[in-house]
Amino acid sequence: MHYAQRIPVLMYHRVGEPDHAHDIYCIRPDRFAAQMRSLSKNGYSAVSIEDFDAWRHGTKSLPPGAFVLTFDDGFTGVRDYAAPILQKMGWPATVFLVTGKLGGDSNWQVTTDQPMRPHRLMDQAQLLELLEQGFSLHSHSVNHHDLTMLDEAELLKDLIESRENIAGLSGKPAAYLAYPYGRNDDRVRDLTKRAGYVAAFSVESGFNRPDGDDFRIRRLDVFGTDTPAMLLRKIRLGCNDGRLSSLVRYYARRLLKKS
Numbered sequence: 001m002h003y004a005q006r007i008p009v010l011m012y013h014r015v016g017e018p019d020h021a022h023d024i025y026c027i028r029p030d031r032f033a034a035q036m037r038s039l040s041k042n043g044y045s046a047v048s049i050e051d052f053d054a055w056r057h058g059t060k061s062l063p064p065g066a067f068v069l070t071f072d073d074g075f076t077g078v079r080d081y082a083a084p085i086l087q088k089m090g091w092p093a094t095v096f097l098v099t100g101k102l103g104g105d106s107n108w109q110v111t112t113d114q115p116m117r118p119h120r121l122m123d124q125a126q127l128l129e130l131l132e133q134g135f136s137l138h139s140h141s142v143n144h145h146d147l148t149m150l151d152e153a154e155l156l157k158d159l160i161e162s163r164e165n166i167a168g169l170s171g172k173p174a175a176y177l178a179y180p181y182g183r184n185d186d187r188v189r190d191l192t193k194r195a196g197y198v199a200a201f202s203v204e205s206g207f208n209r210p211d212g213d214d215f216r217i218r219r220l221d222v223f224g225t226d227t228p229a230m231l232l233r234k235i236r237l238g239c240n241d242g243r244l245s246s247l248v249r250y251y252a253r254r255l256l257k258k259s
């Protein structure tokens with residue numbers, strides 16, 4: 001029997017209709033479905049964030065092909081489009097929620113080349129449906145501020161409050177945090193630990209291994225423009241570049257190492 005030695009975590013944001021051609025942080029529902037089918041056909045299967053954590057701490061083994069699905073921000077499209085697809089496959093997923101904005105809009109500052117319009121975020125009733133389906137809900141902070149910019153008191157308040165807000169939904173304080181914009185530093189990581197989180201998710205690409213930093217878990221950014229073939233390359237190589245040239249470079253490097 002073989003076990004997973006390294007596990008990729010996929011990061012999605014919005015599911016629905018992109019605002020414009022460069023809105024890579026939104027994936028159309030049919031493309032999301034095609035990506036999931038292709039992962040399944042190629043031997044991949046999603047595991048819960050809790051099982052992933054147990055694997056990282058050596059208390060659980062997971063099969064090869066195990067990966068984790070995460071959605072940042074909590075957009076309504078996760079429930080409307082992604083959840084029915086995942087339910088059919090029996091795959092769990094995690095949503096990192098901006099707990100001060102449930103049922104509101106994603107009206108925080110976005111830092112991409114082209115502005116993205118605010119979109120509706122899931123409310124409590126919608127989130128309870130997801131919980132019933134087997135989703136895990138964790139924290140993406142209270143207000144989606146860049147945590148490195150907050151002073152110590154503000155930062156601790158935000159981290160503790162968002163954990164407790166999650167407890168108001170799921171009955172348990174959030175164990176995991178996804179840093180807004182992926183922004184973190186020594187101080188943020190230290191206070192995240194002090195606030196009671198078990199682990200935190202970054203936007204640094206790569207695979208996760210059991211001996212990795214609990215507060216810098218790596219994730220692969222999945223774009224709305226990624227075809228199923230591109231996503232397969234990303235998840236095989238552990239990088240955000242799903243183009244064919246990236247695969248060619250990877251094998252060229254391996255050949256060079258062997259010779």
Ligand SMILES: [Zn+2]
Binds near residue numbers: 073140144181
């Ligand atoms: Zn976010």
